Each structure stands twice: as C-alpha cells, then as structure tokens.
Amino acid sequence: MKLGHYATMITSMYFDDIKDFINLEIGVKRFQGNMERFHFNPIPLDEYSRRFFPNIETFHIYDEYDDEIFDDGKIFKYVIWFLVEYPTYLKEKEAGNICKNIIYTEDDREKYGNTIPSEVSIIGHQCFYNCEELTTINIPTRVNKLWDFCFEGCSSLTSITIPPLVSFIGDECFNLCYSLKSINIPPLVTELGIRCFYGCSSLTSINIPLAVIEIGKDCFYGCSSLTNMSIDKVHFISENKIFMNEPVLISIEIPYNLQIINGKNIEKKNINEFIIPSSITMLGNSCFKECYSLSSINIPTTVSELGRKCFKWCSLKSINIPTTITTFGSSCFYRCGCTEELKKNERIPRDCFKKLHYRSTDETTDE
Structure with missing residues (x-):
C-alpha cells in the first residue's frame, strides 16, 4: 500500500522535528512538496524552519515562552495551545484567534460570576474557595481538571456533576463541603488527592472508578454518613487512614x-x-x-x-x-x-x- 499526499500530511503532523520533515522529502521523491501543502505549522518554528512552510495561514503557538511567533503578512489567525486565563481568551477571541486550554480562576469568578463559561477546560486553584452561598453548579463538558482547593469550604453545595473528561481532582478539592450528599467520579480519574473529601459529613455514597489507583491522606476523613464505597482496583492508599474512626462504614x-x-x-x-x-x-x-x-x-x-x-x-x-x-x-x-x-x-x-x-x-x- 502506498501513502498518498494527504495520508503523508496526516502522518507527518506527528513529527517532532524539522529534520524529520526534511528527511521525508529527501528520502522519497514523490513526497516532495509535503511541507508546502501545510496551511498551519504542525511543529514550533524558528527563522530557519519557517521558510520550509511557505503557505501557513493559521499559526499554532504551542509554548508560551519558547515558541517564536511570526507575523509576516500571510498569517491571519493564531491557535494558542498553552494555558490562558479567561480574560486572555476573551481578548484573543475578539482578535479572531483560538485558545485551546482555558483556566477559570478565583479572580475570574469574582469578576465574571459563578457560572463557568462553556469554553473553560480547567477550574483553577481555589476558584470557588469558601463560596458558602453556592448550592449547585454546572461544570462545562470541556473541563478536564479540577485543581487544588477548587470547591473547598462550599458548605452549602449539595450536589455536583463532574464531566466525563475530568482526569484530575486536586488536593482538598471538596474539603469541608458539609452539605455534599452525592458525587460522581469520572472514569478517567486515577487519583483522589489529599483530604479531597475531608469533612464531607453528608456524603452517603461515592463511586470510585476502576482507573483510581491512589487515595490520598485523609481523603474521606470526617465523612460520617458514608456507608457505601468500593475501592476494588486501588493499589496505593496513603499511609494515614483515609476513613474517620467512626461507626458508619x-x-x-x-x-x-x-x-x-x-x-x-x-x-x-x-x-x-x-x-x-x-x-x-x-x-x-x-x-x-x-x-x-x-x-x-x-x-x-x-x-x-x-x-x-x-x-x-x-x-x-x-x-x-x-x-x-x-x-x-x-x-x-x-x-x-x-x-x-x-x-x-x-x-x-x-x-x-x-x-x-x-x-x-x-x-x-x-x-
């Protein structure tokens, strides 16, 4: 089976270095002109490598600090892959650019409110810290990480649905959420952080997905209503007890x-x-x-x-x-x-x- 031009472009998108692109065209005559077919840069570029992609119209920025950014008249849109805060996203959107990874921070919440925008992919450190009036919240489907202390002290939060793409739940994420009665842990989560559900005294049941292999220190300490739990696949539990020494579980x-x-x-x-x-x-x-x-x-x-x-x-x-x-x-x-x-x-x-x-x-x- 021979690869056509389109299939070759798709394959070469996963190259890591400009040398790989050059060797492809040098080594196989029928693949000459592969880089000219790209209308975006599949890898970060510098002054040397930029000239091999003459027809780029959309420029991808992969690293905030290391990538060299070009504005040579042919580029009309930027795609930003590194993490940006929500105000930065709004600014880039107004300029016609695209942000792939957006974090909603505590400052953003104080400015824009408790409704998490649908474009957000990460909820930041202490984003809803001590929001005692918060009773429920909708997390957008694009969110894939809940950082440390994310909902700590949300004492009136009774329920929350975590989207299936979430793979990380940070330390003390739901610490002292006294009113939280139930919660779903998505199947991609592999670790429950330190004191993650500490003091969730109203939590009666929780599912622990098969992917979870680590439960952090004092993860369920103070969950005095927790009567149902399965940790079938867990193979590392913190040296400190994860359960409060109370007659419940x-x-x-x-x-x-x-x-x-x-x-x-x-x-x-x-x-x-x-x-x-x-x-x-x-x-x-x-x-x-x-x-x-x-x-x-x-x-x-x-x-x-x-x-x-x-x-x-x-x-x-x-x-x-x-x-x-x-x-x-x-x-x-x-x-x-x-x-x-x-x-x-x-x-x-x-x-x-x-x-x-x-x-x-x-x-x-x-x-």
Whole structure:
C-alpha cells in the first residue's frame, strides 16, 4: 500500500522535528512538496524552519515562552495551545484567534460570576474557595481538571456533576463541603488527592472508578454518613487512614492487588466484614485494632506475617490461622474475642496475648 499526499500530511503532523520533515522529502521523491501543502505549522518554528512552510495561514503557538511567533503578512489567525486565563481568551477571541486550554480562576469568578463559561477546560486553584452561598453548579463538558482547593469550604453545595473528561481532582478539592450528599467520579480519574473529601459529613455514597489507583491522606476523613464505597482496583492508599474512626462504614472490600494492609489506612471501629484478597502477604501493625464489630475473618494462605496489635480488642468469634503465617507481632491477639480458642494453637507465641509495653521513649505505652 502506498501513502498518498494527504495520508503523508496526516502522518507527518506527528513529527517532532524539522529534520524529520526534511528527511521525508529527501528520502522519497514523490513526497516532495509535503511541507508546502501545510496551511498551519504542525511543529514550533524558528527563522530557519519557517521558510520550509511557505503557505501557513493559521499559526499554532504551542509554548508560551519558547515558541517564536511570526507575523509576516500571510498569517491571519493564531491557535494558542498553552494555558490562558479567561480574560486572555476573551481578548484573543475578539482578535479572531483560538485558545485551546482555558483556566477559570478565583479572580475570574469574582469578576465574571459563578457560572463557568462553556469554553473553560480547567477550574483553577481555589476558584470557588469558601463560596458558602453556592448550592449547585454546572461544570462545562470541556473541563478536564479540577485543581487544588477548587470547591473547598462550599458548605452549602449539595450536589455536583463532574464531566466525563475530568482526569484530575486536586488536593482538598471538596474539603469541608458539609452539605455534599452525592458525587460522581469520572472514569478517567486515577487519583483522589489529599483530604479531597475531608469533612464531607453528608456524603452517603461515592463511586470510585476502576482507573483510581491512589487515595490520598485523609481523603474521606470526617465523612460520617458514608456507608457505601468500593475501592476494588486501588493499589496505593496513603499511609494515614483515609476513613474517620467512626461507626458508619460497616463493610469494605480490600483491593485485590494490595500486598500489605496497614491499620492506619483503613481504621474503622465498626467495620463488621473484611474480604482479604489473595495478593495480601502481610497484615500490618494495628491492622484491625479496635474493630469491635468484626466477628469473623478469613486470612488467605498468602499471608505470612501479622503485625503488632493486629487484632487487638476485636470481637472475633472465629479466625483461621494458616500455616503460612510464620511471624506473629506482639499483642496481635490482645483482648481478642477468640483468645481462648487461639491459645490452643501452639504455633502462636504467648506474647501475642499480652499487652505490649514499649521500652523506647519514642513510642507511648499502649493500653
């Protein structure tokens, strides 16, 4: 199959350097004149490369600082690819130019209002910070990023629909949105930032898309009404717990590809069910500490280690101890509901049933 002139133009649009365009025309005789067919510049140009594209009418500016801009009489329109603020977009639009990436900032909101213009692609840092009167908002379909603190402190915001193109939700984006009852997380989002939903006490359910692989520190801390959540595909959870230690979220399935469960990650006193996947090799320190409603648990044979205080103060009535477990942390079964039954297992060291006292002054005595 031979490429025609049009197909060659389409392919060469993805070249990175002027040398690639030159080599194409030198190497294949029938592709000579390829650059002359372009009416826009597919790559940034300088004085040298500009002469190879003599018929450009629309000039694309890719980088605000590095690109050289030409105004030699043949160009009648500019297409701006770097991020511009909304007033800049309005100015360029009036001049007949096109802006591809527009951010709506806090200053823009104060000047133009709470209605986000349809052309906007990014909602900026603290854009709606402490807008306590905001009850609902429409985010345009072009928006693909919500930056840090975007809606922080919007205490009257009850619902919000995030467009499907959004792939980034920043730190503390919905922090202290007390009235937020429900929210959809688009399928392109891969990370929920630090304290993203911190203090969203009215949030009752949330979908976590399969693309999400990271949940930030204290992401759901203070979500005292949250009773339903799936984190099936998550494989990194911040070292600090993402859930507030309150008796609300009663069941959670541990992501199948986590290798270690750390108690600080998922601490919830009234969780009554855990499904531990076979990828888990270790149950960390304090992993199920104070899970008062946890009555039974199945530990897969992939687990080889139980951390200190792992099941301390649990209300367990039944638990299996696979032979694969070779390391038992101190106090891992201290005041556990099935202590007497577990003591019959001679493989379990006796200090697993005793209170742990720290000799180091760096750690406090654990009661």
